[in-house]
Amino acid sequence: MTVATLTSEAKTRSRGRPREFDMDAALDSALRVFSERGYHATSISDLTEAMDLASGSIYKAFKDKRGVFLAAFGRYRQLGRRRLEAMIASAETGRDKVFQMVMYYTELSYGEAGRKGCLVVGGANDFALLDEEAAAHVVTAFAADEKLMADLIRIGQADGSIPKTVDPDAAALAFLCFTKGLRVIGKTGRSREEMMSAAEAAMKLVT
Amino acid sequence: MTVATLTSEAKTRSRGRPREFDMDAALDSALRVFSERGYHATSISDLTEAMDLASGSIYKAFKDKRGVFLAAFGRYRQLGRRRLEAMIASAETGRDKVFQMVMYYTELSYGEAGRKGCLVVGGANDFALLDEEAAAHVVTAFAADEKLMADLIRIGQADGSIPKTVDPDAAALAFLCFTKGLRVIGKTGRSREEMMSAAEAAMKLVT
DNA sequence: TTGATTTGGAAACGTTCATTCCCTAATTAT
DNA sequence: ATAATTAGGGAATGAACGTTTCCAAATCAA
Numbered sequence: 001m002t003v004a005t006l007t008s009e010a011k012t013r014s015r016g017r018p019r020e021f022d023m024d025a026a027l028d029s030a031l032r033v034f035s036e037r038g039y040h041a042t043s044i045s046d047l048t049e050a051m052d053l054a055s056g057s058i059y060k061a062f063k064d065k066r067g068v069f070l071a072a073f074g075r076y077r078q079l080g081r082r083r084l085e086a087m088i089a090s091a092e093t094g095r096d097k098v099f100q101m102v103m104y105y106t107e108l109s110y111g112e113a114g115r116k117g118c119l120v121v122g123g124a125n126d127f128a129l130l131d132e133e134a135a136a137h138v139v140t141a142f143a144a145d146e147k148l149m150a151d152l153i154r155i156g157q158a159d160g161s162i163p164k165t166v167d168p169d170a171a172a173l174a175f176l177c178f179t180k181g182l183r184v185i186g187k188t189g190r191s192r193e194e195m196m197s198a199a200e201a202a203m204k205l206v207t
Numbered sequence: 208m209t210v211a212t213l214t215s216e217a218k219t220r221s222r223g224r225p226r227e228f229d230m231d232a233a234l235d236s237a238l239r240v241f242s243e244r245g246y247h248a249t250s251i252s253d254l255t256e257a258m259d260l261a262s263g264s265i266y267k268a269f270k271d272k273r274g275v276f277l278a279a280f281g282r283y284r285q286l287g288r289r290r291l292e293a294m295i296a297s298a299e300t301g302r303d304k305v306f307q308m309v310m311y312y313t314e315l316s317y318g319e320a321g322r323k324g325c326l327v328v329g330g331a332n333d334f335a336l337l338d339e340e341a342a343a344h345v346v347t348a349f350a351a352d353e354k355l356m357a358d359l360i361r362i363g364q365a366d367g368s369i370p371k372t373v374d375p376d377a378a379a380l381a382f383l384c385f386t387k388g389l390r391v392i393g394k395t396g397r398s399r400e401e402m403m404s405a406a407e408a409a410m411k412l413v414t
Numbered sequence: 415t416t417g418a419t420t421t422g423g424a425a426a427c428g429t430t431c432a433t434t435c436c437c438t439a440a441t442t443a444t
Numbered sequence: 445a446t447a448a449t450t451a452g453g454g455a456a457t458g459a460a461c462g463t464t465t466c467c468a469a470a471t472c473a474a
Binding site: 036037038041116121122124125126128129135138139142169170171173176177180182184185187188198199200202207 | 333383394
């Protein structure tokens, strides 16, 4: 069963009793819990409560706890990517697009939202040495971010908003570390102003 | 029972049967396990095996699993701080001290060492919303790093190696995010060269 | 209508978990 | 010597965990 099957409505109605719950809403609840508690501290009880499903139903729909996480992870990435691309599209120059990407993560990293944390960063911590396949999904998510950032930097170099002296790959990885670090520090509950000042400072990476 | 009591030899021998195991060695084993698996995925079994102690002995010495973590966390911080300060002391200018601090974290963030991860970053993920007191220890650790970095930047501004135009507090927080992000990305297994290139790029924060 | 298929959910299952108990061993104090 | 105290560790405990089972309900196919 693929993530696509789990997260989008099937085109044709399948046989048997139709699913009663809304998959996307259920996954939104699941990812909220996983984000707040981390994978290993999240119990099936936590999930049944948050998703408003009996444990049997969860197991029928997702195979096991890991399956719930992977499906929620897929949805988290999909939603995040959509919002991120919208912010980037609103900017004119490459440098502004980079700034918008930094802003995207900054706005997620303070106050209560920041405390809830990032499912990808959490996944890196929860799975790196314990679940090779889940860890690979995390690697993919980071790689997508890194590539997007490098592309934006190259756009900036093409339109003159970012100096040619910047190494796009090195700067992209530095931004990746910075933005994921924002999410880690955000778990400790910092103010918007502090995080914004750090984000503005980080823009020196493309000077 | 304080962390100091747990991590350093008592000055005067106390009454009763003396402890047979080496506290520092036991905590080194414990922090290795907590680092690799995270707090919630680490069982008492994992700890008895790694620390070579029976569960009863662990509970006598540390009260509970959380007590083992907090003691290991204290030792991790103490060891790390000592090494970090040695590297900083080897540099002449403020800017070089900042670079050495960045290098300290970079050298921990690639290959197998990187995969094992950071107990403080892991702690932020494992405790932020679940254990207020443990989370406070994480906050303290981050704050110490942030303050040290700000101090180094001010030293650089005093000795002329860092421009006065840099906002020391904003840059220090940006470096904090960057270095903790390095540790997150390091969990996915990157090469030394990649991490070094990002670290060099990050030095633009103090230009 | 009947059978096949799929979902929903409550209860049951076996395992693993963190923790406690209790007995023995080693030391200090008297 | 003997008592008091503390450490070591194996076995026991009760709770919580992830998962499976089983049956009723809802749909499609024939």
